[in-house]
Amino acid sequence: MPATGLLSVLIPTFETAAGAFLIAGLLTRAVALLLSALMLTTGFWIKLSVWHTGILGPNGVGGAEVDFLCLVVCLMLFAAGPCLQAADPGLGLERPRRRPESPHLPTFATPHMIFAPRRTTESGHHDVLGQQHLGRPHLLRIG
Numbered sequence: 704m705p706a707t708g709l710l711s712v713l714i715p716t717f718e719t720a721a722g723a724f725l726i727a728g729l730l731t732r733a734v735a736l737l738l739s740a741l742m743l744t745t746g747f748w749i750k751l752s753v754w755h756t757g758i759l760g761p762n763g764v765g766g767a768e769v770d771f772l773c774l775v776v777c778l779m780l781f782a783a784g785p786c787l788q789a790a791d792p793g794l795g796l797e798r799p800r801r802r803p804e805s806p807h808l809p810t811f812a813t814p815h816m817i818f819a820p821r822r823t824t825e826s827g828h829h830d831v832l833g834q835q836h837l838g839r840p841h842l843l844r845i846g
Contacts, residue, residue, distance in 0.1 A: 714745075717737075718741070721737065725780065727789075727790050729789070729794075729796075730791065731791055735777045735778070736777070742773045743774055745767075746771050746774060747767070750770060784797060
């Protein structure tokens with residue numbers, strides 16, 4: 704089998720396997736880095752240099768725009784790393800990055816935050832549990 708024939712089988716197989724790994728959250732950073740290298744190669748070298756399709760391709764079809772989009776997504780996955788539900792933390796391969804908690808802003812809204820009792824103050828502002836809105840929507844941490 705010629706080299707181009709072998710590559711035409713290996714690249715889609717690798718992309719499918721890498722996608723399965725990313726869905727499972729297994730080796731997230733390594734797979735995202737390998738996929739970004741592949742997207743960089745297919746976008747710049749094959750589609751722009753060899754095939755001369757351009758960014759959007761002839762008649763807007765078959766260009767390198769999808770490869771560049773996948774490149775950006777893979778770089779973002781590499782930078783973000785695995786989430787809490789990924790397989791990497793469960794297997795001890797990598798610790799997930801947790802969102803830093805701010806003492807002033809809640810990370811999620813609970814029903815008692817949304818439906819807090821309101822009263823109108825003398826100045827006309829709505830006072831929610833002693834704090835004024837002042838025209839800015841926000842949530843309060845109660846408790």
